[in-house]
Amino acid sequence: MGIHQKVVVIGGTGLIGSKAVAILREDGHEVIVASLGNGIDAFTGEGLEEAISGADAVIDVSNMMSFDGPVIRNFFDTTSRNLTTVEKASGVRHHVVLSIVGTDGLVANPYMSGKQAQEAAVKASGQNYTIVRATQFHEFLETLATSYxxxxxxxxxxxxxxxxxxxxxxxxxxxxxxxxxxxxTIQVAGPERAPFEVLMGQYLKAHGDQRVVVSDASLGYFGAAVNKTSLVPDGEALSGAITLTEWLGRQSRAKIEESV
Ligand SMILES: NC(=O)c1ccc[n+]([C@@H]2O[C@H](COP(=O)([O-])OP(=O)(O)OC[C@H]3O[C@@H](n4cnc5c(N)ncnc54)[C@H](OP(=O)(O)O)[C@@H]3O)[C@@H](O)[C@H]2O)c1
Known part of the structure; x- marks a missing residue:
């Protein structure tokens, strides 16, 4: 491992947060798992000073699922301002926040407008930061299938x-x-790009799901109009290694192992 660091993961019990916590621990770093359930509230500020004191870096992967624009913008703006204020006072070196590829072109989508408010608050904070915009997770395909x-x-x-x-x-x-x-801002995306309907079809087929997938040019993304490249990186992006095929294979192997 490199130099030992203390890292606070805001949202450390969530999908991404729990994986980041596991990687940091495996690498021998000190980790503070911050979440509502652990009594640390980035929105009200409760428990933040104690959690962040002495940290080298904060990774913010907290989340609130809402399509109420003012509510979601207030959540992401307030949590980012609270975190960066405490970080600056505590001398934290680096604030890292997870956002979404294409956010600024999709602000008619209330959730995306919240992510834009989050990015803006971080940029305006005076704290040193890196914004990481990711594409949709393989794990999010189930929610997308249901929604569409x-x-x-x-x-x-x-x-x-x-x-x-x-x-x-x-x-x-x-x-x-x-x-x-x-x-x-840095972008990170999966290793393969394909039409949405192709990847959705692959996902459903792997689950034995009989639903038919249709591509519809009149549809947007949760309230925002889209074009062909709205949800994929523009320009340089870091690449993940795990294709959808590989991920589906891992999921089905894990299911088999669970059942024996
Ligand atoms: N879904 C996608 O495809 C996608 C793509 C790109 C980026 N993202 C971004 O990825 C981020 C992480 O998403 P995720 O799916 O990992 O989230 P998640 O599983 O819903 O986890 C959310 C975490 O935030 C914590 N939390 C909620 N409110 C909090 C508060 N006020 N103070 C402190 N912690 C709080 C939760 O704690 P408790 O469990 O204790 O409530 C939980 O640990 C989100 O910001 C999302 O915008 C998502």
């Missing part, structure tokens, strides 16, 4: 998709957090 289903047909927008495994996102975040702040 009408009468047993999954109608998805006619766009390119480049999903990434949560394991790859967590590994990228940890590696970036342990390094120097870049005070810029």
């Amino acid at each position: 289903t009408v009468d047993d047909t999954v109608r998805v927008p006619a766009i390119d998709f480049q999903p990434i495994a949560a394991d790859d996102v967590a590994a990228a975040l940890v590696s970036i957090a342990l390094g120097e702040p870049q005070n810029r």
Whole structure:
């Protein structure tokens, strides 16, 4: 391992957070798992000073799922301002936050407007930071399938998709957090790009799901109009290693192991 660091993971019990915590621990770093359930609230500020004191880096992967624009913007803006204020007072070297590829082009989607508010608060904070924008997680495909289903047909927008495994996102975040702040935005995406309907079809087939997938150019992304490249990186991006095929294989092997 490199130099031993103390890292606070805000949202450390969530999908990405728990994976980042595991990688950091495996690498011998000191980790504070911060979450509501652990009495640390980035929105009210409860427990933040104690948790962050003496930390080298903070990784913010907290989340609130809401499509109420003012509510979600207030959550991401307030949590980011609270975190960066405490970090600056405590001399924390690096704030890393996980955002979403394409956020600024999709602000008609209330959740994306929240992510934009989060990015803006971090940039304006005066704290040294790296914003990491990821594409949709493989793990998010189930939610997307449900959201886009009408009468047993999954109608998805006619766009390119480049999903990434949560394991790859967590590994990228940890590696970036342990390094120097870049005070810029970095993109990270899965290793393959394909039409959304192709990847959705592959996902459903692997689950024996009979729903038909249709590409529909009139559809947007949760309230935002989209074009072919709205959800894939523009320009340079770090690449995850785990393809959807590989990830589906791992899921089915894990299921088999669980059942024996
Ligand atoms: N889904 C995607 O495809 C995608 C793509 C790119 C980026 N992202 C971003 O990835 C991030 C992480 O998502 P995820 O799926 O890993 O989240 P998640 O599984 O929903 O976990 C959310 C975490 O945030 C914690 N939390 C919620 N409110 C908090 C608060 N006020 N103070 C402290 N902790 C709080 C939760 O704690 P408790 O469990 O104790 O409540 C939990 O640990 C999100 O910001 C999301 O925007 C998602």
